[in-house]
Amino acid sequence: MIQSVAFIGLGAMGYRMAAHLPQHFDTVYVWNRNFEKAQQHATEFGTLAIELQNAVQADIIFSCLPTSQQVDEILAQVQLKSGSIWVDCTSGVPESARAQSEQLLQQGVRFLDAPVSGQTIGAENATLTFMVGGNTEAFAQALPIMQTMGKIIKHVGESGTGFAVKAVNNMMMAVHLCAAAEGFTTLKAHGVHLQEALDCINASSGKSGVTETVLPQRVFNRSFPLTFALPLLAKDTGIAVDLVREARISAPVIGLTQNLIQVANDLAEPNSDFSTAIKMYESWSKITLE
Amino acid sequence: MIQSVAFIGLGAMGYRMAAHLPQHFDTVYVWNRNFEKAQQHATEFGTLAIELQNAVQADIIFSCLPTSQQVDEILAQVQLKSGSIWVDCTSGVPESARAQSEQLLQQGVRFLDAPVSGQTIGAENATLTFMVGGNTEAFAQALPIMQTMGKIIKHVGESGTGFAVKAVNNMMMAVHLCAAAEGFTTLKAHGVHLQEALDCINASSGKSGVTETVLPQRVFNRSFPLTFALPLLAKDTGIAVDLVREARISAPVIGLTQNLIQVANDLAEPNSDFSTAIKMYESWSKITLE
Amino acid sequence: MIQSVAFIGLGAMGYRMAAHLPQHFDTVYVWNRNFEKAQQHATEFGTLAIELQNAVQADIIFSCLPTSQQVDEILAQVQLKSGSIWVDCTSGVPESARAQSEQLLQQGVRFLDAPVSGQTIGAENATLTFMVGGNTEAFAQALPIMQTMGKIIKHVGESGTGFAVKAVNNMMMAVHLCAAAEGFTTLKAHGVHLQEALDCINASSGKSGVTETVLPQRVFNRSFPLTFALPLLAKDTGIAVDLVREARISAPVIGLTQNLIQVANDLAEPNSDFSTAIKMYESWSKITLE
Amino acid sequence: MIQSVAFIGLGAMGYRMAAHLPQHFDTVYVWNRNFEKAQQHATEFGTLAIELQNAVQADIIFSCLPTSQQVDEILAQVQLKSGSIWVDCTSGVPESARAQSEQLLQQGVRFLDAPVSGQTIGAENATLTFMVGGNTEAFAQALPIMQTMGKIIKHVGESGTGFAVKAVNNMMMAVHLCAAAEGFTTLKAHGVHLQEALDCINASSGKSGVTETVLPQRVFNRSFPLTFALPLLAKDTGIAVDLVREARISAPVIGLTQNLIQVANDLAEPNSDFSTAIKMYESWSKITLE
Structure with a gap:
């Protein structure tokens, strides 16, 4: 008791x-x-x-x-x-x-x-x-x-699997974040209306937690509120890659994403929300997702 | 009228x-x-x-x-x-x-x-x-x-932006599919119970259309029903990469995913559903997602 | 005659x-x-x-x-x-x-x-x-x-194969350039003496045209002389990726490298030599290859 | 003494x-x-x-x-x-x-x-x-x-830097191997004469230890002699990625290559020479480099 x-x-x-x-x-x-x-x-x-x-x-x-x-x-x-x-x-x-x-x-x-x-x-x-x-x-x-x-x-x-699931969850979110940044900068470069495109994708197979909440609530409105710090996401994606390595799994998309989040974190200002990883892509393409 | x-x-x-x-x-x-x-x-x-x-x-x-x-x-x-x-x-x-x-x-x-x-x-x-x-x-x-x-x-x-949004939607789904395949084979290699992990992720930031519907309805039950053929997904990811190239955007995750879907399609049996791309990862890791 | x-x-x-x-x-x-x-x-x-x-x-x-x-x-x-x-x-x-x-x-x-x-x-x-x-x-x-x-x-x-070989040659050089940038920033982060490491690698299986001439003659001495402009390398790697796409080949390393050279070119100053792509990696890691 | x-x-x-x-x-x-x-x-x-x-x-x-x-x-x-x-x-x-x-x-x-x-x-x-x-x-x-x-x-x-240089050397060789496999399958798909293309590249900026010795002596003649086992290369590329992770370097091409060599190794027959990693690419493209 x-x-x-x-x-x-x-x-x-x-x-x-x-x-x-x-x-x-x-x-x-x-x-x-x-x-x-x-x-x-x-x-x-x-x-x-x-x-x-x-x-x-x-x-x-x-x-x-x-x-x-x-x-x-x-x-x-x-x-x-x-x-x-x-x-x-x-x-x-x-x-x-x-x-x-x-x-x-x-x-x-x-x-x-x-x-x-x-x-x-x-x-x-x-x-x-x-x-x-x-x-x-x-x-x-x-x-x-x-x-x-x-x-x-x-x-x-x-023991350890709880942490493993959390790390993989956050890694998958990081992949989705990169995919969204790449997809939406490409669409904007082609003159697509972003909000309308987001509405369509959120009703389609390409949706994710990132498209449903991160893009509309943090990125498109340019608020990037600090609730989950980018260095912590970088840490978590690192844990996920270590799990991949330990199990000798081939996970190229996860591996690439860890590197990209690392770059975003290296370049970010202190106390940046994880969603500012998007800004790395924006600096590359000179396209702002708003 | x-x-x-x-x-x-x-x-x-x-x-x-x-x-x-x-x-x-x-x-x-x-x-x-x-x-x-x-x-x-x-x-x-x-x-x-x-x-x-x-x-x-x-x-x-x-x-x-x-x-x-x-x-x-x-x-x-x-x-x-x-x-x-x-x-x-x-x-x-x-x-x-x-x-x-x-x-x-x-x-x-x-x-x-x-x-x-x-x-x-x-x-x-x-x-x-x-x-x-x-x-x-x-x-x-x-x-x-x-x-x-x-x-x-x-x-x-x-003109053309409707097709662009569709191609990018399908590309994002393809990225999510690869992320899910990589994440879940890694988790299974570490002894994680997949269904419970999926329940957690679908209530967390790492969820996507793939984790919500493709994994439970097509992969974990090993049904892989043919509703959207893998060669069509390969075609759509190719269209998305062409959009990226045309706009001179840097989109490494999209580029890598197009290559992976291409490999999956090259290796797949005819008339395979898009979800069979998961099987490529399974053949690499000798781990079955069920 | x-x-x-x-x-x-x-x-x-x-x-x-x-x-x-x-x-x-x-x-x-x-x-x-x-x-x-x-x-x-x-x-x-x-x-x-x-x-x-x-x-x-x-x-x-x-x-x-x-x-x-x-x-x-x-x-x-x-x-x-x-x-x-x-x-x-x-x-x-x-x-x-x-x-x-x-x-x-x-x-x-x-x-x-x-x-x-x-x-x-x-x-x-x-x-x-x-x-x-x-x-x-x-x-x-x-x-x-x-x-x-x-x-x-x-x-x-x-007809066209001459140009194809040239584009692939330049793409391979670009891959070698990225590999060298990644490998040598990693070594320097671990306290390795770069010149001695280069001497070893140039006598070993990891050597390339980049390690033999670009690193010693353009990078380590910080000269970066403009003899082949970075935008032209970006153009050539783009041609190579188009060849890959046209032939429906899976070439993930080539695809990734094209994206990286694109980023390097987007970020570079005008009239930069191709070798300045190294500086992109240096800005990420805060490590200078000298 | x-x-x-x-x-x-x-x-x-x-x-x-x-x-x-x-x-x-x-x-x-x-x-x-x-x-x-x-x-x-x-x-x-x-x-x-x-x-x-x-x-x-x-x-x-x-x-x-x-x-x-x-x-x-x-x-x-x-x-x-x-x-x-x-x-x-x-x-x-x-x-x-x-x-x-x-x-x-x-x-x-x-x-x-x-x-x-x-x-x-x-x-x-x-x-x-x-x-x-x-x-x-x-x-x-x-x-x-x-x-x-x-x-x-x-x-x-x-202490440790000798091993680090060796691991990075072998990793760079692995990158060059993938680049060569991707580049030459692409060229063959476009009808290029491989030996003539190799002669040109070996006199140009795209050359590497792989193009100078591995392709002519192990691949094009289909001998693949076992002198350096693929699992050892997989081990070495893993060491290189661990060095990258430890130093928090962003090294996307290295990360991707480690994953590709892992796949090649997972799929290879026992006692395969490292050069058989090329066969993974050949199985994808149905193109033989000879």
């Missing part, structure tokens, strides 16, 4: 995710490197802001950090309670998940790699998607808590 | 498209190279199966043929009525549209390139998408007839 | 090529759009600078112009003598060669597409390579004159 | 390389996993075939093994003499070199990664190229011994 839940890392996603927990559980610990944010969360949502070492004594610990490295740093500092479950919602590295899983198992703790998608709006509305790798029994035990924050929650395989 | 409409080419799409016309117009001529099919259409839907030269005397003539070449062959045989409008629903070549448009204008006839998407089910339910290039006034005149067969009908620019 | 030879187009190559002819033939006509250059040639080498219409009355006419378009413009202005042979040393378009060949044949004139390689130094020393397409008999007749300017002179096939 | 030299690994390369040592040094130990080969070498060249543990007591130890893994296995078995130098001529992994270098340094032994090029003929004639990474002083001490086996011997940087 779960008595206590902790949430480590209260960034844009974690802050909103942890907000749902007090409605379902009596004891919810929160911790954040900048501790004021944890205190603010406690005030706002009735969670308990406590020291890291105490927070991780919960039955189930969630973490949501920028990269697997920060998770490693946290894990190196703490002593965990045998029997607990660590659910890492970071968009992490599959290999790290396998190492972390083995390391925690020696302390009697099970580790699930459970990255999420759905952005801050999904975190706010508890409609996130969880793609979860790791022990099946631990997944079953953690499922009710994940259900308070998400809608589609899938066990996709053994 | 439109008195008569004609439909030239009663293939899988045209047969169903023309079926809606008699509900809205008194005089609907149909013609097909294999004329028995035209006679069958007349019996079934109350259209008039007449000789090509007479059919094209309608106020508005629709055509739906395999490639622009067949349209050229028809146009070479007939004498048109000044003031009429020719609406070509073929997935044709933009350059041909421009040539055909100029040629027909000399006979006082306006030409619209108006390819459709939505497959046979969309043709049957009159929910097709029309992407239309050509004269704006002619578009306005032809719009009511297109509305009897489609739902989203957009004027995307001058 | 050849009585007279003409040379049309006295650019950096043509001026030096035509200089060898008076040693072997009594009557050598020269013509150039900027006619002063023709007069200067006459003074310097004993050729005869005459009007275009008279020059092309020679038994064998050579031309060496920027692109096939200039050749077309010249051909449109002149009336040729039946029985003469036109040898075009332009790096031209195969399709143009076939059209020009047919057009001249109607005047009883045979056309050879005979592009050259070897740069200005080869033109000066009469050590050029001629790759020649067209009628075999015409080739045999023109061979002695080509031998006064070149060393390796090969009949590579029918 | 060097008193003794050892050579570990008497494969096609090592056997010939070690043969030169007795002419210059009194004490030359040889060892090979299949020990009979060591004994045969001793008989043939006057070396001393002794047990591994004794052989590695030499002042300078050379190794030449299939991959870095075999070197690791050997190193795990032996105790080395402080002050000695280990020169590894394997085409190894840069990261392994750095680890091996650190590991041996703790035993007072310096490690040089010193892969060679020049094939068996170069080993036989002592005309190999050595690309060497590691400590400069150790390099200076080992140089005289390397000079008995090679001609061009370069210190290219710190």
Whole structure:
């Protein structure tokens, strides 16, 4: 029986995710490197802001950090309670998940790699998607808590596979982004009305998440709001290429896209949204997608 | 005032498209190279199966043929009525549209390139998408007839742009297909449960028309039903690359995808559905996506 | 028996090529759009600078112009003598060669597409390579004159194949250039001494014309002398991709390289040597190859 | 003063390389996993075939093994003499070199990664190229011994850089191989005489080691002799891509080529020479390069 839940890392996603927990559980610990944010969360949502070492004594610990490295740093500092479950919602590295899983198992703790998608709006509305790798029994035990924050929650395989699915998802999005940039600059060069063309494609076989939301909401209106930073997409496409290499798969389109996102990231201004990768193509063709 | 409409080419799409016309117009001529099919259409839907030269005397003539070449062959045989409008629903070549448009204008006839998407089910339910290039006034005149067969009908620019949008749509679908093949073989190599991964991705940023319909309905169930032939996709990706070349756009992902679809087509059995391009990747990795 | 030879187009190559002819033939006509250059040639080498219409009355006419378009413009202005042979040393378009060949044949004139390689130094020393397409008999007749300017002179096939070989040669060079840029920026990022690495590679299986001459003579010394303009390389790689498309060959590396050279050309300053394509890679990696 | 030299690994390369040592040094130990080969070498060249543990007591130890893994296995078995130098001529992994270098340094032994090029003929004639990474002083001490086996011997940087240069060399060769396959199938599809085209290109800017030796000696004559196995080239291109990834370089042509060589290797028969990668292209285009 779960008595206590902790949430480590209260960034844009974690802050909103942890907000749902007090409605379902009596004891919810929160911790954040900048501790004021944890205190603010406690005030706002009735969670308990406590020291890291105490927070991780919960039955189930969630973490949501920028990269697997920060998770490693946290894990190196703490002593965990045998029997607990660590659910890492970071968009992490599959290999790290396998190492972390083995390391925690020696302390009697099970580790699930459970990255999420759905952005801050999904975190706010508890409609996130969880793609979860790791022990099946631990997944079953953690499922009710994940259900308070998400809608589609899938066990996709053994340790590391959750991170793998997330990395491949983001890689596929990156491919679709490049395809859209190339396709729409070509159309505009031929005098096509972009909005009308987009309406047609979104009702046809060529549609994607990118054509349905990224182009109309971020690119055509030239807003490029920073919600998912380009360097993080570059990191994720790198993880995807490492998965390809490790499995000795031939994936030329993925390989090329990783290189293109790398170039876009090398050339981008700091704090650029992933959608600014489009601007690399615009600088090549001198065509603006608006 | 439109008195008569004609439909030239009663293939899988045209047969169903023309079926809606008699509900809205008194005089609907149909013609097909294999004329028995035209006679069958007349019996079934109350259209008039007449000789090509007479059919094209309608106020508005629709055509739906395999490639622009067949349209050229028809146009070479007939004498048109000044003031009429020719609406070509073929997935044709933009350059041909421009040539055909100029040629027909000399006979006082306006030409619209108006390819459709939505497959046979969309043709049957009159929910097709029309992407239309050509004269704006002619578009306005032809719009009511297109509305009897489609739902989203957009004027995307001058002559040839309708075909351009269709080619780019299909090219983007081809890119998404390659991305899905590469991503999912990689995931399976890492022991990921494919159906669960697909459920996650279809609720995330990496989704596309391919992940939403092609993978579950054609690939994972190993049905690969022939509804859109791989050689036609190869043709369309070739048209898209020609558009890129003509506009001197840099489009590396599109260029690579055209080459990959070409290889898939070179290696495929005759009468293969476009979705069998996945099998090329499967033969490389010895991994089956099921 | 050849009585007279003409040379049309006295650019950096043509001026030096035509200089060898008076040693072997009594009557050598020269013509150039900027006619002063023709007069200067006459003074310097004993050729005869005459009007275009008279020059092309020679038994064998050579031309060496920027692109096939200039050749077309010249051909449109002149009336040729039946029985003469036109040898075009332009790096031209195969399709143009076939059209020009047919057009001249109607005047009883045979056309050879005979592009050259070897740069200005080869033109000066009469050590050029001629790759020649067209009628075999015409080739045999023109061979002695080509031998006064070149060393390796090969009949590579029918009309257009000379241009095809030149375009593919330049495309292969472009691929090698990209490979060198990518390989050497990677090595420098790993702290490798570039000159020593180049010495090793030039004695190993990875060597190419680019590693043997372009890197040491143009890049590592940062001279980038303008001898072959980047827009011309972009044009040639485009011709190569058109050959690939026409033959329905799958050539992913060629396709990608054409796109990269296009980007490099879009971003380059005017009057850039082809070797400045390297600078595109340098701007991406912030690594300078010196 | 060097008193003794050892050579570990008497494969096609090592056997010939070690043969030169007795002419210059009194004490030359040889060892090979299949020990009979060591004994045969001793008989043939006057070396001393002794047990591994004794052989590695030499002042300078050379190794030449299939991959870095075999070197690791050997190193795990032996105790080395402080002050000695280990020169590894394997085409190894840069990261392994750095680890091996650190590991041996703790035993007072310096490690040089010193892969060679020049094939068996170069080993036989002592005309190999050595690309060497590691400590400069150790390099200076080992140089005289390397000079008995090679001609061009370069210190290219710190530990691991020798392997890096070799991997990049082989990757560049792989790129040139793909470019040649694509270029020449395209030319043949256009009816070009291949041998004449090759003669022209080998006298022009598009030449490479591949066009100068691989095409004429292995491909056009359809011999494809097994001297460098395709799986080893696949391994080396993988090492090169890992170098690219590690340095966060954008290298699209290298990335694509690694994928293509992977496909070629996945589809090839066992014991195929690297040059059979050409056959992948031939199977796509149904064109044979002969």
